[in-house]
Amino acid sequence: MTAVAAQGSAPGPLARARWAVTDTLTITRRNLLVWLRVPAYIVFTVIQPVMFVLLFRYVFGGAIQVPGKIPYVDFLMPGIIAQTAAFATFGTAIALAQELKKGVIDRLKSMPMARSAVLAGRLVADTGRMLVTILIVVGVGYAVGFRFRNGAAPAVAMVVLATVFGLAICCISAYTGLAIGDEESVQAFGLIWLFPITFLSSAFVPISTMPGWLQAFANNQPVTYVIDTMRGLALGGPIEANLLKSVACLAAVFVVFVPLAVRAYRRAS
């Protein structure tokens, strides 16, 4: 038989800090394994954004006029990438709701592991997953004519911004998943807010083509700030104002939703 060292005396602060990291990595590893095991997840997270790229590039794109001399595919890709990052967080909310319902979270909470690890591991794994998806979508974009026209460093910065944006949305999704706690309701709720905030933005069409009342919303919401910044990074042009607004909005999301998600996790049962 094997000896178990976990029992007995309380661990010191150093051991606790080390465990918070290893426990987060263990949960991350578990979540990524689950993702790789389920073909449906991969289809949902990878095929769906690729289809959006093809649909907008070849079906709708011809009818959409964008300002300046840039091809539509260059306008489109930053929008699709941001939307891909946002939609990837459906998985976050659904997974947490499932774990809650099945009692997995109860089991984990009754164990002497770091309490922060379940949420942290979820966010790390889902961010990694999101980054892979973003890179695939960028690759598909390249195949259909998209090009970064502003150099390598801004291109990397665009991917980083998209990932940070996705992580912020991920925190909101984690909160909704834990607070609602039912897979189907979580999915329905995700549609209700994620579709409007991504489509009612500068993601797919120039906002100037929308009716006035819609422009008022689309021009002044965080997803547009983020996408316009990404577009500036990918294609060139001024980004400072939009970058500042993006950073402020994303910071606000983290400040509000990280504590909310932690509280929902503590209360979840």
Added chain:
Amino acid sequence: MSPSGSGSAGAGPAILVEGLTKSFGEVHALRGIDMSVPRGTVLGVLGPNGAGKTTAVRILTTLLRPDGGRAEVEGHDVVREPAAVRRSIGLSGQSAAIQEELTGRENLEIVGRLYHLSWPTARSRADDLLKQFDLVDAADRPAKNFSGGMQRRLDLAASLVGQPQVLFLDEPTTGLDPRSRLGMWDIIRSLVAGGTTTLLTTQYLDEADELADEIVVIDRGLVIASGTAEELKGRVGGDVVEFTVPDRRRVADAVAAIAQVGRGEPHFDTETGVVSVGVGGGGSEALIQVVRGLDGAGVETHGLALRRPSLDDVFLALTGHAAEDEEPPGRRRRGGRRKARNDAAKGES
């Protein structure tokens, strides 16, 4: 106040509960329960849905804070020293809390890692448990392909990875088919023989009878009886003769006709026409007397049978009302889903 804050595993019970209360809004899930479980023994907590069993387990496993009273596990207060409590317990809940996409082995290895075992130790611990729980053949298949009984065994194995001193089993056989349930009983018996202190909740008297040294009966957040299974069955009056009177107007005649047979007063329900009476140990003799009595009175009956006492009989004897399937509204939503899942699991296995 706590006798030993440092939690030395020596004197004192493994689980001590005093005056524990918990409410969810208007619903008083626990209204002051006491219990004490000596080391190395099994306590069966028996009660219907919504009696407060799961709430008690959730408080003892640090998942829920009590409103009042005190609870200690291995000498550690569940509110003030939750980390110490978590180091000494294992929990297996009503549904299988395993990751279905991962294999049996991966599930156990990950739990081992979360108990801060090294990889090699986590692997060998997983191997040991797979052997012990007869899951070796299925070890490398995704757990979603397991039968309901196998999933429950894997879940139980996961709760033992940390070699807990105290094991909490919340309705370990609810939703299992009869064969899987018997298999689960064998496994729990062998664990208990190894000396693990166990608190087991159940809705079934026969389960508590099979597995527990002591039983407490909980109803509406209060302990209404405690003792050994034999003592509780003694209060019911042993075996039970039960039948239905299709003509509801004749229920009273039927009760009068068998009044002399039973150990106690017959119980009857004039709406459903169901009449039952405890008949002690003299089962078949009592059955004949009941038939004669009913025949003499000319009362027609359906489904006359002799059976072992059930939870309902214990409740009838102890409280005068049946064990109602009554859940506090605050917990109904999730409980309902859990039940649906269990039913689904039953269908698969």
